[in-house]
Amino acid sequence: MAKRTALKDKNKPADGINPRQPCPCGSGKRYKACHGGAGGAADVIVARPFEGLRAEAELIALREFVPSATVKLPLKDQGAREVFLASVLPMAAAGVIRGDGTAFVGLQVQTRSGDLSRDLARAVRWALTAETGEALPVVGPDDGSDPGRLQDLLDPEAGITPELHADFGWWMPPGSEPTGEVALSLERANAAVLPTERVSAPGVTAAYWVDAGDKAHLRWVRPEPEERLLAAMARLSVRGELDLGEGSRYAGSFRAHGLLVPVWDLDREMHSSEWAGPAEGLGKRLSDALTSLDTEPLTEAERRSRDGLRGRQITLR
Structure with missing residues (x-):
């Protein structure tokens, strides 16, 4: 023994x-x-690498499931070179200085560090001084330098509004054509893009409509602590108020970098913009339910609902 x-x-x-x-x-x-x-x-x-940033939920969405998007990083040093954050770069590079001098840092990359925020800070610092045409294939293991974290470089109160693209044509400067490995990478990336739109409405951030082919989804990165969010969602579920109206149903959730991402199945025939109003309404109901938790403990039925919601974990394909 x-x-x-x-x-x-x-x-x-x-x-x-x-x-x-x-x-x-x-x-x-x-x-x-x-x-x-x-x-x-x-x-x-670090399980929650973007904690403390107002842009945390949007950064997680760009990292996890938004296929093609770019956004200018709100750097604290406004006199520094402009750096754009990108969902994916050619050959999944960590950084690229495009032929016209535009600097990009990639989010959907493979690294060997335990802190994604620190890796991104290293990539941003590289992008601030790299030459036109250079690329950073990967942020490797710790080399002993101290780049800080993304929180040290960005304005923590600044939000971000990503620009979504139908394909990856923005990899190339206007008027130029890709060649070699970049052309092959571009072709493969374009073929894998799922149509995605940002759902914009008052009180709604980091919510994305995605056409997965057989059905559409709303994926919504929520900033609340997981247990508190699940309790509020359970309260709505018991009332029959956890969907977005006709043509929708709550499907489940997944965890990403310390936050919970609830997912709803949607009627694929409806345009993405048609879900803005329902999302705003659901957001208000969730906000009210979260507030009510401070004075009204969960009922027995709500606790059972919460346990059921906790078990409805889904995996993105």
């Missing part, structure tokens, strides 16, 4: 994370194939 225990302890990861579970970094890979693999990051994984 002692030998078996010793063997188990020997094979158990030092950080206590099950190798078969999703990596806490949010990559979607199993831990053993990501930060728990050979050569993985030795530093602590």
